[in-house]
Amino acid sequence: HMNDPQMTDVDRIAADPTDVPDPIDRSSPATVNVELETRELVAEVEPGVTYTYMTFDNQVPGPLIRVRKGDTVNMTVTSHEDNTMPHNIDLHAVRGPGGGAEASMVAPGETETFQFKATYPGAFIYHCAVPNLDYHIASGMYGLILVEPEDGLPEVDxxxxxxxxxxxxxxxxxxxxxxxxxxxxxxxxxxxxxxxxxxxxxxxxxxxxxxxxxxxxxxxxxxxxxxxxxxxxxxxxxxxxxxxxxxxxxxxxxxxxxxxxxxxxxxxxxxxxxxxxxxxxxxxxxxxxxxxxxxxxxxxxxxxx
Amino acid sequence: HMNDPQMTDVDRIAADPTDVPDPIDRSSPATVNVELETRELVAEVEPGVTYTYMTFDNQVPGPLIRVRKGDTVNMTVTSHEDNTMPHNIDLHAVRGPGGGAEASMVAPGETETFQFKATYPGAFIYHCAVPNLDYHIASGMYGLILVEPEDGLPEVDxxxxxxxxxxxxxxxxxxxxxxxxxxxxxxxxxxxxxxxxxxxxxxxxxxxxxxxxxxxxxxxxxxxxxxxxxxxxxxxxxxxxxxxxxxxxxxxxxxxxxxxxxxxxxxxxxxxxxxxxxxxxxxxxxxxxxxxxxxxxxxxxxxxx
Amino acid sequence: HMNDPQMTDVDRIAADPTDVPDPIDRSSPATVNVELETRELVAEVEPGVTYTYMTFDNQVPGPLIRVRKGDTVNMTVTSHEDNTMPHNIDLHAVRGPGGGAEASMVAPGETETFQFKATYPGAFIYHCAVPNLDYHIASGMYGLILVEPEDGLPEVDxxxxxxxxxxxxxxxxxxxxxxxxxxxxxxxxxxxxxxxxxxxxxxxxxxxxxxxxxxxxxxxxxxxxxxxxxxxxxxxxxxxxxxxxxxxxxxxxxxxxxxxxxxxxxxxxxxxxxxxxxxxxxxxxxxxxxxxxxxxxxxxxxxxx
Ligand SMILES: [Cu+2]
Ligand SMILES: [Cu+2]
Ligand SMILES: [Cu+2]
Ligand SMILES: [Cu+2]
Ligand SMILES: [Cu+2]
Ligand SMILES: [Cu+2]
Ligand code: NA
Ligand code: NA
Ligand code: NA
Ligand code: NA
Ligand code: NA
Ligand code: NA
Ligand SMILES: [Zn+2]
Ligand SMILES: [Zn+2]
Ligand SMILES: [Zn+2]
Ligand SMILES: [Zn+2]
Ligand SMILES: [Zn+2]
Ligand SMILES: [Zn+2]
Ligand SMILES: [Zn+2]
Ligand SMILES: [Zn+2]
Ligand SMILES: [Zn+2]
Structure with a gap:
């Protein structure tokens, strides 16, 4: 037996694939502030089917973060006050305990900030890394951080x-x-x-x-x-x-x-x-x-x- | 309970691993005609065990197709008149809708031809790509197309x-x-x-x-x-x-x-x-x-x- | 229903990750003697949980073997007299039937030696390769052989x-x-x-x-x-x-x-x-x-x- 679909908190959970920050137009490192809100919410998997997602910024995958090799990032993670679980963030671009997870654990309504330096270029996953991390990621808590190389990437349309x-x-x-x-x-x-x-x-x-x-x-x-x-x-x-x-x-x-x-x-x-x-x-x-x-x-x- | 083995349509479904076309002996592009027949048939998985395969040209994998980068291929797909399902072909060497699948859908007894240009070198799968494509591929509908680079591949024995x-x-x-x-x-x-x-x-x-x-x-x-x-x-x-x-x-x-x-x-x-x-x-x-x-x-x- | 934990034959089955032979300090090939004992024994997976492992030298993974490209290896495999099954070794660094498995099959209490030349550099698995090889490997019968390139590997701490x-x-x-x-x-x-x-x-x-x-x-x-x-x-x-x-x-x-x-x-x-x-x-x-x-x-x- 299946329960009825629940009321949805948002109309759409799917990230817009064209929502990518512009290429970085700098030739020297900078300090960059990034903020992500963790939020549990009900949305449709397909019409008639609902699920209680966990997200970064109400979308799956979470926002694409774009920085440049050498940048210092101030990473702020908040937890929506209606959440029921702790959350945090592990970025594969971070050197340090849990890729930042230990420094960013937030209970509902809390905020944490930590700083890291992006020392190597590439496209890296970020994800929630609480003890039940497989459950949180399966429910939507992941995204991508792009660390551009110093010379940037080739132009594309x-x-x-x-x-x-x-x-x-x-x-x-x-x-x-x-x-x-x-x-x-x-x-x-x-x-x-x-x-x-x-x-x-x-x-x-x-x-x-x-x-x-x-x-x-x-x-x-x-x-x-x-x-x-x-x-x-x-x-x-x-x-x-x-x-x-x-x-x-x-x-x-x-x-x-x-x-x-x-x-x-x-x-x-x-x-x-x-x-x-x-x-x-x-x-x-x-x-x-x-x-x-x-x-x-x-x-x-x-x-x- | 298991049904008895069925009468087989062919004695052997296994492709001969030495049945590979000769290296291409051309230094300029050509137009090449390739024809494959889709056919459903009963054969043995092992002695005493039968299954209703789906194949290209009565073998698994289907024939190795060999062309040269820059070649134009006229690809003809036929469907044996005893077939019971639609079939088609998606070649990973093809640029275009479904890798050719949309242009090659054939009902039993039908034939379709489409043309493509092999623009990049490598060894690529081809496979049936009807809506139940996983069922058709699992049943044998796949093979390999080799697109030789312009200078060919090193000689081997x-x-x-x-x-x-x-x-x-x-x-x-x-x-x-x-x-x-x-x-x-x-x-x-x-x-x-x-x-x-x-x-x-x-x-x-x-x-x-x-x-x-x-x-x-x-x-x-x-x-x-x-x-x-x-x-x-x-x-x-x-x-x-x-x-x-x-x-x-x-x-x-x-x-x-x-x-x-x-x-x-x-x-x-x-x-x-x-x-x-x-x-x-x-x-x-x-x-x-x-x-x-x-x-x-x-x-x-x-x-x- | 689960049986009680069994008496353990060893206190620890986990290989020490720092137990790696020193880099090779030779500039010409040598003949190297390697000996491994196959042994079935009971140990703890975690406190309170026992399993009958199969091992090379009472540890999982088996000892890291270190040779140099061009070396000739005399590989000796013994089987502990208390074993209940045949065992052997397939090294992915070996050219020859079963990677050495055919030459090294040992019944309990037996010893076999075979010789091979390490002709290509890299880190390769070795593992037991009797007919039920998946069971033996799952139970612990695998390790790593490092074939250093002629110029060695970069120094690390x-x-x-x-x-x-x-x-x-x-x-x-x-x-x-x-x-x-x-x-x-x-x-x-x-x-x-x-x-x-x-x-x-x-x-x-x-x-x-x-x-x-x-x-x-x-x-x-x-x-x-x-x-x-x-x-x-x-x-x-x-x-x-x-x-x-x-x-x-x-x-x-x-x-x-x-x-x-x-x-x-x-x-x-x-x-x-x-x-x-x-x-x-x-x-x-x-x-x-x-x-x-x-x-x-x-x-x-x-x-x-
Ligand atoms: Cu979480
Ligand atoms: Cu991770
Ligand atoms: Cu098909
Ligand atoms: Cu495909
Ligand atoms: Cu064994
Ligand atoms: Cu192997
Ligand atoms: Na389910
Ligand atoms: Na499974
Ligand atoms: Na089955
Ligand atoms: Na499964
Ligand atoms: Na189990
Ligand atoms: Na399974
Ligand atoms: Zn560094
Ligand atoms: Zn455009
Ligand atoms: Zn495809
Ligand atoms: Zn192009
Ligand atoms: Zn690679
Ligand atoms: Zn020959
Ligand atoms: Zn092997
Ligand atoms: Zn050789
Ligand atoms: Zn140290």
Whole structure:
């Protein structure tokens, strides 16, 4: 038996994939202030299906944070007063205990700030890292921090942002009602949903519409895999990754002409593509039962001819 | 209760690993015609165990297609008149909707042709991509297209072709009878069999015999992982990969002296080895319960001294 | 119902991560004698939980073997007279049948010796490779052989050694008593425990204490994934891998600034880090339910300021 869907706190939990800060226009380090609010809230996985998400700033994945190698970051984490659990943040760009988790633990209504220096470039996951961290990440508490190299990244026409995570619930996929978290399913690594940007097929015509680009454009995708458990086989249907930075690290030679790149849970990638022909490019985890059965899909539509 | 084995439509479904087209002997692009027939048929997984496969050209993996970067390919897909389902083809070498899937959908008895230009080099999977694509790929509908770089690949003594996929059935491994497809097992990513070239231990002395090479020889392996869900940890027991092109892409520096290379579902690899000593080299997914319990094994026998 | 814990044969099964042979101080090849004893014994997974391990030299992972490219190795394998099963060794550094497994099969009380030449550099797994090899590896029969390149590896302050494997038992995690091996769980790839150095949280303050280093130090980690089935997403919480040799191969360019590196079952990695700030660095498989639910954790504590 399933409970009825709950009232939702927000209309949309899926991060906008085009909501990426501009490239950094500085040639020297700076001190940057970043603030994230942790918040538990009810939203729809798909129409008729609700879940109590945990988020950074009411979206999944959380906001893309963009800094430059050498920057000093003042990281502030707040916890919404209506929360019921402690939260914190571990950024893989941070050197220090728990990647910042120990310094940022916040009870409902609290705020903590800590400082770190971004010493190495790349795209890194951030995530909640309380003791039940797999539950918090599965429920949406992850995002991406981009640490630009000193010379920046090559210019592209579009920068896009996507994140993948598993949802472990007591219901079946697409079963109407409010889905409760299922600890046994998570322990067995057997998710109900596997999602791109936190909702079933959010960035497709079913929900908020595809991202649109023009034929002839280039795009760089920042992709983070929250997991907490599954490896993503990240593939653009109808296209290819021109260049991939494996696991998001910048510093080694990129891989070229890659159809499908592994992105581990707790990792990320930077992957570029370009559009020679019109039509949809579908971003998937090529473990295809997650696409055909568990809601994972995002679409980039190339317009023109 | 299990049904009796069914009458088989073919004696063998396993692709011959030595059936690889010759290297391309051209220094300029050409227009190439490729034709594949989709066909559903009954064959043996192992003696006494039958399954209704879906194939390209009656073999698993489907034929290795070989073209050159810059070539224009006229791709024709037919559907055998006895088929019961629609089929199509998505090639990861294709730019365009569904990698060609939208242009190639064929009902039983139909034929479709579309044209694409091979613009980037590497070894790429092709596979059926109808809505139930995980079911079709699990049942055998995948293969490999090699897009040679303009300068070709280094000469080797042997080129070999292998493919891995999972079989999800209502029976247990080696249980006599006809095995039906099991949708729940596929959704849970819990296969009955994991196979090399579509049958249990096909390329070993149990069935069609190992591939033979001579001590002193070099070999290049084209390996495709259909999945649809599992990552392969591709390893040659008793040998090492001299060079690996991760995920089949050509363009970045190869990895060297690699024991085990990840090949994601919906991906491929190009891996070379050489034979210094006589005896068997066993190709496996080093997730060893798939080898010890689920039928995955292929053998290359080095003869001489 | 669970049986009572059994009497243990040893107080500790976890390999000491600092027990790494010194770098090789030779500029020409040598003949090296290596001897390993296979032994089945009862030890604690965690206090109150016992299991009948299988080991090389009474530890998990087995001893780190260190040779130089070009060396000739006389490999001797013995089997303790109290053993109940045959054992052998497959080293991924060996060219030849079964990586040495065919030449080294030993019944209880027996000894076998074979010779091989280390022809390629890297960090390679060794493991038992009898027909039920997944059971033997899951029970602890794996380790790492380092084949140094001719010019050696860069100097570092610390070299550390860790290994990961799954334990498949009829009990639940942390359930008091003697846990029997569970073949069905292994076939389903659903482990009870996932462990670093063979015991639950062995290299933490819970058991034998963390490894300690000083702020300012560099460290190179040799990490082997026995599996037998799961891929490890190897990550240092609160730090980053400065350089990674993917899958342990030496010869290609290393990856740099890597947060999480895939280490396949039946593979290894060489990964370096350095310590700029005090506090714990926690080594994990970032498939975090294995950390939060199944015992996987090791800690390196950086002291100073
Ligand atoms: Cu949290
Ligand atoms: Cu993390
Ligand atoms: Cu089909
Ligand atoms: Cu595909
Ligand atoms: Cu053994
Ligand atoms: Cu092995
Ligand atoms: Na599972
Ligand atoms: Na569920
Ligand atoms: Na599963
Ligand atoms: Na089955
Ligand atoms: Na399972
Ligand atoms: Na168990
Ligand atoms: Zn545009
Ligand atoms: Zn595709
Ligand atoms: Zn182009
Ligand atoms: Zn030959
Ligand atoms: Zn091996
Ligand atoms: Zn690489
Ligand atoms: Zn050689
Ligand atoms: Zn020190
Ligand atoms: Zn530093």
């Amino acid at each position: 579009h920068e896009l942002y996507f994140g993948q995570n598993e949802l472990y619930t007591t219901g079946d996929v697409s079963q109407d009602g409010h889905h409760d978290f299922d600890m046994d399913a998570m322990t067995a690594e057997e998710p109900t949903y596997v999602l791109m940007n936190g909702e079933s097929r959010a960035i497709t015509e079913n929900r908020y519409g595809p991202v649109t680009v023009d034929v002839g454009d280039t795009a760089r995708v920042y992709f983070v895999n929250g997991g907490p458990n599954l490896t993503s086989s990240f593939h653009p249907i109808g296209c290819v990754w021109d260049e991939v930075h494996p696991q998001g690290g910048i510093g080694g030679p990129p891989h070229r002409n890659i159809q499908t790149t592994p992105v581990m849970p707790g990792s990320a990638t930077i992957a570029t593509m370009h559009f020679e022909v019109p039509g949809p490019v579908k971003l998937v985890d090529h473990a295809l039962s997650r696409v055909a059965r568990k809601g994972l899909l995002a679409v980039v539509e190339a317009e023109g001819d | 042997h080129e070999l072709y292998f493919g891995q996929n999972e079989l999800y059935t209502t029976g247990d491994v080696s249980q006599d009878g006809h095995h039906d497809f099991d949708m729940d097992a596929m959704t849970a990513e819990e296969p009955t069999y994991v196979l090399m070239n579509g049958e249990s231990r096909a390329i070993t002395e149990n069935r069609y015999g190992p591939v033979t090479v001579d001590v002193g020889d070099t070999a290049r392996v084209y390996f495709v992982n259909g999945g649809p869900n599992l990552t392969s940890s591709f390893h040659p027991i008793g040998c090492v990969w001299d060079e690996v092109h991760p995920q089949g892409g050509i363009g970045g520096p190869p990895h060297r002296n690699i024991q085990t290379t990840p090949v994601m579902p919906g991906s491929a690899t190009i891996a070379t080895m050489h034979f210094e000593v006589p005896g068997p080299v066993k190709l496996v997914d080093h997730a060893l319960s798939r080898v010890a319990r689920k039928g995955l094994l292929a053998v290359v026998e080095a003869e001489g001294d | 610390h070299e550390l050694y860790f290994g990961q494997n799954e334990l498949y038992t009829t009990g639940d995690v942390s359930q008091d008593g003697h846990h029997d091996f569970d073949m069905d769980a292994m076939t389903a790839e659903e482990p009870t425990y996932v462990l670093m150095n063979g015991e639950s949280r062995a290299i933490t303050e819970n058991r034998y204490g963390p490894v300690t280093v000083d702020v300012g130090d560099t460290a190179r980690v040799y990490f082997v994934n026995g599996g037998p089935n799961l891929t490890s997403s190897f990550h240092p919480i609160g730090c980053v891998w400065d350089e990674v040799h993917p899958q342990g191969g030496i010869g290609g360019p290393p990856h740099r600034n890597i947060q999480t590196t895939p280490v396949m079952p039946g593979s290894a990695t060489i990964a370096t880090m350095h310590f700029e700030v005090p506090g714990p660095v926690k080594l994990v498989d970032h498939a975090l339910s294995r950390v939060a639910r199944k015992g996987l954790l090791a800690v390196v504590e950086a002291e100073g300021d």
